Amino acid sequence: MIAQYPPMGWNSWDCYGAAVTEETVRLNADYMAKHLKEYGWEYVVVDIQWYQPTASTHAYEPFSDLKMDAYGRLLPAENRFPSAAGGRGFQPLADYVHSLGLKFGIHIMRGLPRMAAHRRLPIWNSAARCDQAANPSSVCAWNPDMYGTKADLPAAQAYYDSIFRLYADWGVDYVKCDDIAREYPHCQREIELISEACRNCGRDMVLSLSPGPAPLEQAEHLKRYASLWRITDDFWDDWRLLKAMFERAEKWCVHAGPGHWPDADMLPVGALRQCYGKPDWTHFTQAEQRTMMTLWCMMRSPLMIGGDLPKNDAFTLNLLTNGPLLAIEKESWCAHPVCTSETACCWIAPRKDGTGCYAAVFNLSDEAQTVAFPDDALEAGCKNAVELWRGTASSGSLTAALPPHDAAVWQITY
């Protein structure tokens, strides 16, 4: 099945914004193959604006001249992705990523290019034109490139079929579709069209929906039509955003399962915002990064690294290669919070194989404190426990003296 476990990989947005280039992608793929692949990391995803020749930061340029084919399908800007020359699209880059034993992904916006509609371009393999598929009053609130589709018309399905068929030809394994997940109800039908195109394109592809927050009351629709979907607005290296994720995680945790994963968004660790000519680094403390990784694993969120991988320091590499912690994503199920306050939170997660469970505690306060997991909540007892960040063994009660914003997580074996 597609996305049996929460996908793990790297995405270009946090470090290169709209300005990612082929060289950057290749360097990050090389690093992943060498240092991360054995821990389960596998997707290499090119984020937004790869079709815009002039993109240089995280900003969007209105009315720019996007690279597209005669059917209104966007193509990589060749000045940024040289291997795309000659109409080859992302195929050469996907081939390279595959050659490393990894998988290749791209970002798309809902809809079709505005200029494809104004120019009345034909839709590939269809009698309809782009202007017939386009909805002139459906535009993104933050990106100027596209029109949404008239999702009730066959022309809309035809356009989406045409692009996913192209992506299948290129060898794409993962599509992150943007401007859609929080846009219920008016994008509900469009989600279905995209899902349909993805399933029928002839190649297995993970379908990820952004941005968040997706509405909780649409959980069953999302589980049916997408592999993962964002549960918050863009997540960055700010403690307030991390603290706020606990409330989201509580509401969404019951909806995580094989093939459908609530997504807490990218991991802003290591070298971020590298497209501004000056070095920048995550503003998260090491404690906060442990808290983030622990919560994401306990709730089984997808994991997408945001930092420029070749610039990782030893701490960051260690953070991302804690095998027993990462195993929670694949070995646990049915996780949920046990108790939550303004200053602390505890989570429990059974192991699927019946050999034990995981128990996590989080210090949400700005002060150091000792946080105890409630004895009563360990309903099956706690004879053997190992803390997965520090290696300490415990028996009986589980307590951790934690710096501000830090976490501990134990693997309990029966």
Added chain:
Amino acid sequence: MIAQYPPMGWNSWDCYGAAVTEETVRLNADYMAKHLKEYGWEYVVVDIQWYQPTASTHAYEPFSDLKMDAYGRLLPAENRFPSAAGGRGFQPLADYVHSLGLKFGIHIMRGLPRMAAHRRLPIWNSAARCDQAANPSSVCAWNPDMYGTKADLPAAQAYYDSIFRLYADWGVDYVKCDDIAREYPHCQREIELISEACRNCGRDMVLSLSPGPAPLEQAEHLKRYASLWRITDDFWDDWRLLKAMFERAEKWCVHAGPGHWPDADMLPVGALRQCYGKPDWTHFTQAEQRTMMTLWCMMRSPLMIGGDLPKNDAFTLNLLTNGPLLAIEKESWCAHPVCTSETACCWIAPRKDGTGCYAAVFNLSDEAQTVAFPDDALEAGCKNAVELWRGTASSGSLTAALPPHDAAVWQITY
């Protein structure tokens, strides 16, 4: 001052939709000059899509090829307005209307043409370009032609200045700006820009804002920046819409005054929907038309005839040339409802000159009934009264036996 009294005239929308032509305008202007002018009717207004060569009904065609100049300013489609040939725009037609002793108006949409932005056209008399003034995420929900502006940029003011200067050159007396009056708060600043351009263009122009409902809590902003503004969504010949107007009128009546008029929308009387190849006529009963005219006059709403004037029958012409009734618009002030129920409503309006007042009663029920104006509410007594639709004289109490949906209105003289 501009719009000292509520403007009165004709507008092409109800009879010709987006498909109005120069010939139609000339015929209606001729009729107005001959039959209506002496009763105060004066504006001849060309409604939406005059710049689109292919418009043929009330519908809008997305991604059509709009006629515009090198500065992104829309021009009349020459196949529909032949006198506009040679870059003369509406000047010949305006000259003609002026020659009849009437005034000339046009409809515009908020913003600038999408293609002017995508083509990056320069703005007349400015160093900025249309793409710099355009806001790519501000689009109309129902019309596909324009982008709203980035109203905080000087380029936006420059664009609006450029079009109003052109309209001044043409001889325009009245501008109905659409997609703006109910779009608070995000269009508040744009209203100010348009008002500024209108006042500085070198020619007196009435500024009318559509569509409604404009928000009541913005009354003071509207009074400051516009001559009139719509208080409901599009009004058509349907009793439910007419009945609903009473609630709107009650809330807005205190805001009517010289230079600023809450607008109950066009009068759908006579020959409507003439662009579909078959005759159509107002669905209002004669009683309903009296009720409409009475309420519009009592609340001092602007009066814009919607029917194709040359096709008027005798009833319609009489309806529109009841001089004593129309005088309420200019001679009364401080009108307000006295009492309202599901089945009846009464209004009072003093005369400004102190010689008396007007009292109206409306039968809002679907049954015939006698409606009495409350004696107590005639605080200055009622010695001499004449009913303005039927000519009957009264003294003392005012009552009228009314068919369903009909109205009576008395002029009381002290």
Added chain:
Amino acid sequence: MIAQYPPMGWNSWDCYGAAVTEETVRLNADYMAKHLKEYGWEYVVVDIQWYQPTASTHAYEPFSDLKMDAYGRLLPAENRFPSAAGGRGFQPLADYVHSLGLKFGIHIMRGLPRMAAHRRLPIWNSAARCDQAANPSSVCAWNPDMYGTKADLPAAQAYYDSIFRLYADWGVDYVKCDDIAREYPHCQREIELISEACRNCGRDMVLSLSPGPAPLEQAEHLKRYASLWRITDDFWDDWRLLKAMFERAEKWCVHAGPGHWPDADMLPVGALRQCYGKPDWTHFTQAEQRTMMTLWCMMRSPLMIGGDLPKNDAFTLNLLTNGPLLAIEKESWCAHPVCTSETACCWIAPRKDGTGCYAAVFNLSDEAQTVAFPDDALEAGCKNAVELWRGTASSGSLTAALPPHDAAVWQITY
């Protein structure tokens, strides 16, 4: 008719709270007869808790032993109203007020005394008992004495009939019913019962409903069933409350007319809060008091003085005896605001007799400023104008240099 003009009088609440006594009422009535009666002031109203022996401030004492008859009808506490001894109720005090040429009013709470229900007392002239009329889940949010009624039962009407008949016997001219005007929708039926009892009691009585804000959407119901009703929560001598009244006045002004008056609440002028053993005086500046009196007159609000009248100083007495200003209440109609901003407001009001109109300007800012009435809004011109606070004559434009929070009002004669 009842309340042909907005009622004017004095009420004990602002100066004596729940602790008013017979002596206080007599002294205020004496003052009114001597100094105010000739200017139209006529009602003397005893406010809340006259049936509670222990009341001593503005506070309410729960579970106190209220004075009532064998039918659960509250009676004046004899320790506070000695003339009520021997079961005579308010009759002796009403007789005294009438002997001065004035009218007498009392305050009541919606419903019946809780103890009358728990004791299962019979209802006068009815086969039902108080516990059958009482609704045990309808209690006032701020006063502990009463249960509301089960308004759909005949027993509820019987109880209200029984008390209004008693009040008629006493000679009551004015009833202020509390805990009811803002309690729509669940008190709608109870208002109808009370109105019915009032009209059938055998004596003309003004019916006033409190507290506010009454809901604007119930205007027609209020106009039908009450003589006046509060449009705000309790009004005190605080500029913020006075400034906020302008927004309320704008919304309610169209509903003022003979027999039905939106009520801006009492006038907190002169000696207030006299039940705390220390002198207190209105916190309003003289300017603010002029603004209050001007707005209340222009909107034709009822006028109920809150201060202890015998302690009035010369300014306060002058404020309350400005005959030309008070005449606005009786001589004008159809008033409404002309323009309003954060810093200024203007109102217009025609005279009913056609001899002219009134124009008022208010300085709502905290700085002195010159406020001009808009020339355009004087649609009938302004040849002869006299300012009613200062006596200055004007012609043409109307402007006033005003201290912070002050007002000017002109009488314009054609």
Added chain:
Amino acid sequence: MIAQYPPMGWNSWDCYGAAVTEETVRLNADYMAKHLKEYGWEYVVVDIQWYQPTASTHAYEPFSDLKMDAYGRLLPAENRFPSAAGGRGFQPLADYVHSLGLKFGIHIMRGLPRMAAHRRLPIWNSAARCDQAANPSSVCAWNPDMYGTKADLPAAQAYYDSIFRLYADWGVDYVKCDDIAREYPHCQREIELISEACRNCGRDMVLSLSPGPAPLEQAEHLKRYASLWRITDDFWDDWRLLKAMFERAEKWCVHAGPGHWPDADMLPVGALRQCYGKPDWTHFTQAEQRTMMTLWCMMRSPLMIGGDLPKNDAFTLNLLTNGPLLAIEKESWCAHPVCTSETACCWIAPRKDGTGCYAAVFNLSDEAQTVAFPDDALEAGCKNAVELWRGTASSGSLTAALPPHDAAVWQITY
């Protein structure tokens, strides 16, 4: 700990409403001891109005004469509970229930008797009086007996301490407090007072809060201060209510755990509404009863039987003595729904001991259908499975052909 597992028992409401008697309680306790105790059923709970001599149905009688002691503490009506004579309260009945190896519970309303406040009775073991603890504006919307307390005053805590001390003396093991669980935020503090009184009374008591729906956002407050709390309004034998419980269960399931149990309300099975002189029986089909029991067990809701136990038929007794099903309440944890639609729902619940898990499917449609548990969601596989209602064994996929509204639940062993 108190309520380590979800409490199981019987409550008098569904069968006897406000009219329960000592004889009924004893007969039901006898039945429980003989037929149900071995399956984990243990609580016998006397529901509302045991202090009212005249109660005879599910209705409440306003202003009735409640039995209470000199301290305003309600006592059993001796005509209904003869063993309470001589001031012995519920102690003899509790002793009897304990003699059967069962536990005894009672229902109380938030607050104190209105008459205790009006009579100004003293509070036991306190210098304060009931009228000082009572809040005269805090009354229940549906029951006429009590006033809520002024929860910020020590007198309020003193009153609650006085009643829980009395209940401890009687031997009460379970208190169901009503008019409180959905009354956030204004009852939040009162919940804390009651919880404090319960913990300090000298005897272990389960504290149950009603009615629902308790607000989800108060989950942590409820977990801290109560043993169980209602998540819906009163639940009766109506399929629409049962179907609606699935949405509630999804939101609340993560908050179930030792000591704190979201409560889906009583089980309306068997002989219901027995106080109306004619036999009545649950309107649920047998299929619906299986669905109810399955969902309640999977979500670990408390189980309180509503029917008159001695009248149970064989089906009902079997329903309530399915040992393997009831074991889910004690042996599972971390349950949650896997997928939900208009027509079907699936739940998963791991066993705490690691030996397997439970998987349930529900047919929510009005048609028979085969419902399949998703293979992917059985992340640990499914080699050995037994269906707990029918005893059928499975391996691999889990599917059930189900009549309308029926359920199946498998125990899977690794």
